[in-house]
Amino acid sequence: MNQSKTNTVPPEDTALNPGSDLPEFDRSLPMSLLRAREAVMKKFIPSLKEQGLSPQQWRAIRTLEQQNGLEITELADRCYLLMPSMSRIAQNLESRQLIERRSVASDQRRSALFLTPKGLDLFQIIAPKSAERYEHITEEFGYGKLELLYELLDELVASLNQSDK
Amino acid sequence: MNQSKTNTVPPEDTALNPGSDLPEFDRSLPMSLLRAREAVMKKFIPSLKEQGLSPQQWRAIRTLEQQNGLEITELADRCYLLMPSMSRIAQNLESRQLIERRSVASDQRRSALFLTPKGLDLFQIIAPKSAERYEHITEEFGYGKLELLYELLDELVASLNQSDK
DNA sequence: TGAATATACTTAACATGTTAAGTTAAATAG
C-alpha cells in the first residue's frame, strides 16, 4: 500500500540495468502529487456522487455560485478545465437544468452561464458537507502544515513556470 | 494565471449567496495539487510524446525496467493505475512490441510482462532526459524544499488514509 | 464594403479514469 516506505528491493536478477547510473525513479513527483490528490478527492467524491455530480461538474457549479453569469471561457479558466471539457460539462449541466446559458447580446459567439434555482439548491446541499470534510482534513493534518503545503505547491508551480521563460 | 494570489474579488451583485457563512472554496486542495502536477508533467511530457508514449505508458515501462516480469496486477499497483487502464496499456505496448506477455505456468489466469529489447532501447533513450529534467527541477526549486514537499505529501496521504479507519 | 483574419466556441477522435459486467482458471466446500 505504501510503496515509498516499504522499500521492497527487487531481486537483482530482475533489474535490466543493475549497474547503470541511470537515475532513481522511485520517488516520482507526479506520482506523489497524484497519490495525494486522489487521497483528498476520495473524501469529497462520495457526497458529490450521491448528488450525481462529478468533481469537475461540482467545480463549475461552485464557481458559478461565487460569480454567476461567467462566460464559458472564463469559467473554464477558473475551473482549470480545457474548453472541450468545459463545453461538454456545460451541455450536461444545462440538460439537467442546473445551469442556463444566455447568449451575450453584444457578441453572439459568447454565452454566459447562470446557475438555476435548482442548481443553487444542489450547491446548498453539497457545500456544507464539503466544508465539513475540509475542516476535518485541516484538523487531522494540521492547519500549519496545510498552509505550508499550499505555499510549497504555489512556489513549485511558480518555479516551474518561471523556467518556461 | 495565478488564481490564488491575484485574489480577484467578484462584484457583490454576482455572488448568489453574499451573506452566507458557507465556506470559502478559493483554496482548493485538489486544485492546488492538480495545478502542481500539471506544471511538473508539462516538463516531462514533451520528451515522452516525442517517443510516442503517454505518461502512463512510460510509468509502466520504467517500472518494468526496474523489475522485469511483473504480473499485470502488481504492475498496476506500482504504477498507481486501475486494472482496466493497465490492461489497455499492456495491450497497446504489446502491440508495439515494447513489452511481451508470458502466461505463468503455475496459474494460467496470470500473465507476466517483460520489456523487449526494443522496449529497453526506448527506456534508455528517455530515461536520461527525464533524469535531466528532474535534476533541473530540483535545482530550481531547491533540494530541501522538494524533500519537505515529499514529506508533507506523504504525511497528508497517511493522515487521510488513517481516518478511513 | 468585402475579403482575410481572428475569436469563441463546438465537434471529433482517441487515450485514460472509473464502475460494472463478463470470462476463464483456480481454490474450496460438500
Add this chain to the structure above:
DNA sequence: CTATTTAACTTAACATGTTAAGTATATTCA
C-alpha cells in the same frame, strides 16, 4: 469429484483529458 465461490484478468460503457478540425460571429484592413 462436482458445484460453488473466488481470483485474475478483459470488455463494455460512459465521462474526462487532450489535440485537431470545424463553425459561426467579429474584427481588421485593403
